Amino acid sequence: MRQWLRVAALLFVLLGCGIFSFGQEPGGDAQRRTTITGKVIDKENGQPLEFATLVLQSTEDPNNITGGITDAEGKFEVEAPAGRYNIRVEFISYKTYEVKDRMLRGRNDLGTISLSLDVSTLEAVEVTGERTTVEIKLDKKVYNVGKDLTNAGATISDALNNVPSVAVDVEGGISLRGNQNVRILINGRPSALAGFGSTDALQQLPADAIERIEVITSPSARYDAEGTAGILNIVLKRDKTLGFNGTFQANGGYPESFQATSNLNYRTKKFNFFNTIGYRYRNSPGRALNDNIYNPGSSNFDRITEERDWDRTSNGFNLNIGTEYFITEQTSVTASFFTRLSDGVDLTTNINDRFYADGSFDQSVSTEEENEEDRSYQTSLNFRHNFNEDGHNLTVDLQYSEDKEDVNTPIEERIFAPQDSLIRDDDVFEIQEQNDYLVQADYVLPIGENARFEAGYRGSFENSETDYLLQGLQLDPTLPDFGEVVVNFGLTNTFNFEQNINAFYTQYGNKFGKFSFLAGLRLENTRLIGSVDFNENEVDFPFDPNFDKNFLGLFPTANLTWEFGESENITLGYNRRINRPRSWQINPFPSQSSRTNIFQGNPSLNPAYANTFDLGYLKRWDKLTLTTSVYYQLETDSFEWITEETGEVTSDNIPILRRTPINLSSEERYGGEAAVLWNPSKWMRINTSANVFRFVKDGEYNGTDFGASNLSWFARMNAKVTLPGKIDWQTNAFYRGPSENAQSRTEGLFILNVAFAKDIFKDNATISFNVNDVFNSGVRRSVSETPRVTSTSETQWRVRQFQVGFVYRFNQTKRQQQRGRGNDYGDDDEGGF
Known part of the structure; x- marks a missing residue:
């Protein structure tokens, strides 16, 4: 590990100096310049070692370091000023070749250098x-x-x-x-x-x-x-190694799925080109069951059951392409473009059995075909300037995103018993467009050896428009437009939404011996603007659907660490955060997922605020790592989803229910988690974790107490074993315990995934086979209650899936991939995607 860090640091220095080339300074005669050539191979098999490092350190000035790296044939050719040098050739996991105090002038051929593996x-x-x-x-x-x-x-x-x-x-x-x-x-x-x-x-x-x-x-x-x-x-991923490299991956499975992705990278002294392109097709069948039992005397029905089956198919194409240009040794600009194009069809069949209080029965079948087309585009520009090598830098990011979602959903419902008749024939059209602009600047100033000051600005500006149109066949024979396609003006609308956020922050961190801290303060101004275009003669709102809200808040943060040693520490963190309502949560027009269930946003919904404390502990042993933490959070004006009766019924007297978000008064959440990573041997790795949490909600709405409390937990185990024949076997088990909120209770859920993989073609490729949800047990079961009805539901979003995969690596083996990662990205300020 130390050697890896040393080589990584050396590569960074060499890259910063701009000397990964066959020579940098033109001109000069043979007496003042020297050219060093040679070839590096693996001593055991004679294979050339690409990306091996040649280091030339001046004996007169040890701080003067130059050098280069080998190409795909293991060869190098480096030009440097003539003089006396210590020569080293290094490659990760190999013993270093070294020549002390050698005079270099003119042309010097070091010949073929054989490196042997360093076993330890x-x-x-x-x-x-x-x-x-x-x-x-x-x-x-x-x-x-x-x-x-x-x-x-x-x-x-x-x-x-x-x-x-x-x-x-x-x-x-x-x-x-x-x-x-x-x-x-x-x-x-x-x-x-x-x-x-x-x-x-x-x-x-x-x-x-x-x-x-x-x-x-x-x-x-x-x-x-x-x-x-x-x-x-x-x-x-974005590789930072010189030359051309990348991966190609293809997968296929059942239910029908196919995916192909290439991840390519080409880096020179001045440029880094990166590209990811992929296509995915997927068929995801699923099912759901709802059983609604009405309290005696509360409805015309005793019971209504809904059995749904859906078949979802999707096609998706994504492309990310960009380049990083090193203007100088300290300054770089990265530009990238990303697009995602997808379309899908969700076909849902819903069988509805209705049992009336008078003993009669009828059955209806509805089909809903949602055709969705998504288009996303994003352009990013990142500027970075390093004032020195100590972390003093400035980064500026500009980003523009454009999203468009076009959905058309024909819905048809027929009664088959006791007689065949059409009761619904509607078309829902929804178009949503959103534009996002981001401007961000971050400045980092090291102070002394351990201290660091940071400051920055961030502006985020979102603009969206949602057009919703509901039209259908008029099936009421008592109305003059019977048999004609009519627009439902009570639900048809256009909702415009803006969210503008301006933020400034500053923070300071330092380390005193075993104690480290990072404290900061963020000022954010949030403005939410909404307006609705609709037919006022058809809609009678109990509130003003147009709004313009402004929120100004301070958000302090503090993180502390005490190191008992290199392998043990304790951390304490505090932060204040905000939960802003999304546009669909405050859109006042109801949208209809079925005749009996609607969703309606709440324009009165305000942001929620949370204060969180987190206490963590880390301990590393030779073969085991333990991380634990306990946390507490108090959230005010927290969001809660409630279901209530609208007081309206369908044409066949079924009560219509509405689901909407509200601000409850408070929510307390506290819990603890622990994770263990255990490597008992080179052929086994076990990773387990568990999280236990409890929340207590307090609040009242329209005379109903929605207070609730719940204790829940989830745990997972990931075990990887190397079998004979160098076949890797991995098992992933997940269990989520039961949970409860103000109106519903959800049962526990268990999922088991297994996978096998083997490297082929001299470790340049890998074949794999995996099964997701081995026991087909990924089913969510819940019970919810209102004063009139008790509803039991069962949902399986995706059935068990089998996958076969193939990965091929260009100019990089699996071992090189693992060795070459770690500090590629450094801080979190990487732009590009």
Whole structure:
């Protein structure tokens, strides 16, 4: 590990000096210049070693270091000023070749240099590569998930489900420590991957694109204050090694799925070109069951059951292309473009059985075909200037995102018993467009050896428009437009929404012996503007649907660390955060998912604020790492989803229910978590974690007490074993305990995934096979109650899936991939995606 760090540091110095070339300074005669050539090979098999490092250190001035690296044939040719040098040739996990105090002038051929493996170093590198899956920093935990076999053929959303503290439910919802108000960032920035506040795009991109995932439960002041649960920062791969390299991945499976992705990188002395392109097709069948039992005398019905089956198919194409240009040794500019194009069809069949209080019965069948087309584009520009090599730098980011979602949903419902008749024939059209602008500047100033001052500005400006149109066949024979297609003006509307955020922050960190701290303050101004275009003659609102709200808040943060030694520390963090309502949460027009259930936003919904305390402990032994933490959070004006009766009924006298968000008075949440990483031997690795949490909600709405409390937990275990024949076998088990809120109770959930993989073609390629949800047990079961009805539901969002995968690596073996990672990205201020 120390040798890896030394070589990485050396490569950084050499890159900063701009000498990864065949020579930098033109001119000069042979007496003043020297050219050094040679070839580096593996002593055992004679294979050339690409990316081996030649180091030339002047004996007269040891701080004067130059050199270069070998090409694909193991050859090097470096030009330098004539003089006396110490010569070293280094390659990770190999013994160093060294020549002391040699005079170099004119042309010097060092010949063929054979390097032999350093057995002790090699073992340390390989074992560390498996162990170092978690790193604790002042304000976050860093997890490397790239080597999880169960991620082969999986998506980013699937990979998140392998990370301690994180859970992804059967519908793709992401939670952190049981709280779904999580801020998702890509390379430290908001991204078009999470357009409209949705995580659907994370279910389309391959997990193989991930470098690491940062779990930030106590964010520092440099981060946006959004997300009361914390932040998940997904850092994507971008190689920083000279030359051309990359990977190609293809996967196929059942139910029908196919995915192909290439990740290519080409780096020269002045430029770094990176590109990711991928296509994905997926068929995801699922099912759901709802059983509504009405209290005696409360309705015309005794019971209504809904049995749903859906068949979801999606096609997705994504492209990320960019380049980093090194203007000088200290200054670089990165420009990138990202696009995601996808379309899908969700076909839902709903069988409805209705049992009336008078003993009669009828049955209806509805079909709903949602056709969705998504287009996302994002352009980013990042400027970085390093004033020196001590971390004194300035970064400026500009980003523009454009998202468009076009959905058309024909809905037809027929009664088949006791007689055949059409009761619904509607078309829903919804178009949503969103534009986002981001301006951010961050300044970092080291003070002395251990102190650091930071300050910055961030402006985020969102503009969205949602057009909603509901039209259908008029089936009431008593009306004059019977049999004609008519527009429902009570639901048809256009909603315009703006969210403008301006923020300034400053923070200071220092280290005194074993004690470190990072304290900061962030000032944020949030402005929410909403307006509605509608037919006023058709709609009677009990409130003004247009609003203009302004919120100014201070968000302090503090993170403290005490190191008992190199392998043991304790951390304490505090932060204040905000949960801003999304546009769909405050859109006052109801949208109809069925005749009997509607969703309606609440324009009176205000931001919620949370204060969180986090106490953590880390201890490393030779083969085991333990991380634990306890936390407490108090959230005021917290959001709660409630279901209430509208007082209206359908044409066949079924009560219509409405689901809407409200601000409850408060929510207390506290819990603890622990994770253990154990490497009992080189052929086995075990990673387990558990999180136990409890929340208490207090609040009243429309005379109904929505207070509730719940104790829940989830746990996972990930075990990787190397079988004979160098076949890797990995098992991932996840269990989420039962939970409860103000109106519903959800049962526990267990999912088991297994995967096998083997390297082929001299470790340049890997084949894999995995099964997601081996027992087909990923089913969410819940019970909810209102004063009139008790509803039992069962939902299986995705059935068991089988995947076969193939990965081929260009100009990099699997071992080189593992060795070459670690500090590629440095801080969180990487732009690009």
